[in-house]
Amino acid sequence: MQHVAIIMDGNGRWANKRGLPRTLGHREGVEAVRRTVKAAIELEIPYLTIYSFSSENWARPSDEIDYLMGLMKRFIRRDLAELHEANVRILTIGSRDRVDPELLALIDEAKDLTRNNNRLTLVIAFNYGARNEIAAAAQRLAEDAVAGKIDPKEITVEKFGSQLDTQGVPDPDLLIRTSGEMRLSNFLLWQAAYSEFVFLDIYWPDFGREHLDQAIAQYYERERRYGGLTRRSMA
16 A cells, blocks of 8 residues: 545534534644654655545635644644654645745745655645645646647646646555545545445544555555456446
C-alpha cells in the first residue's frame, strides 16, 4: 500500500455529544492527526493525505474559521521540528486564495524545510476542493492549447493528471472517512477513481492506530480489479 487518504469528519459532533464547544472538538482532532501520522510512520505507509479544510468550509461561522486557521498555525509551529526529525515531507494541496499570509508563510517554511525528507509524505489538503482543482487543470490545458503549446488531441488522462495539485503523488489506494457519513465531499474526485473506501462509524477525535489497522485490514480483504476480472471472478 502506497497511499492512504482520510476525510477527518466529526469534530463538531464529537464535541456536541459531550456538551463541549466545537472548538474543543477541533483541538482533539489535531491530537488524532498526530496519532495517525505516528501510526503511518510505524506502518511504513509512504503517503498520507488528510482533508483538513475544504473550500466549502469558508461558509462556517467566522469565529470557527479563525480558530481553525489558528490551529493550523499552532500545528506547524509545534510539530514542524519533530516531523522534520522523523523524516516526514510536508506537501499541501488546495488554493492559496483567502488564506492568511502569515499562515501561507508558515506552510511554505514547512514545505521548504522538509522537501528532501522521504520516510512519509504528509499531504495536507487545505482550502481544497476537487472540483476547483479539476477546473483549474482544465483551464491550464485550454490556455496551452489556445497558445499552440499543445494539440488538444494530445491531452490524455496522464497529461491531465499532471496538471492536478497532486502531481507526483500516487493515487490513494485506501480512502477512509470517519463519522459514519458515506460521501466524498469534494475530496480527491479524480484521484480516488479506483480507491477502496472504508467508512468508520466513529468521530475523528476518537480515531487511533487501531482504527487505521481496521481500515487497512478491510482493504486487504478486497480485490482491486480496476474494471477488469480477477482470477477468482474468472474461476
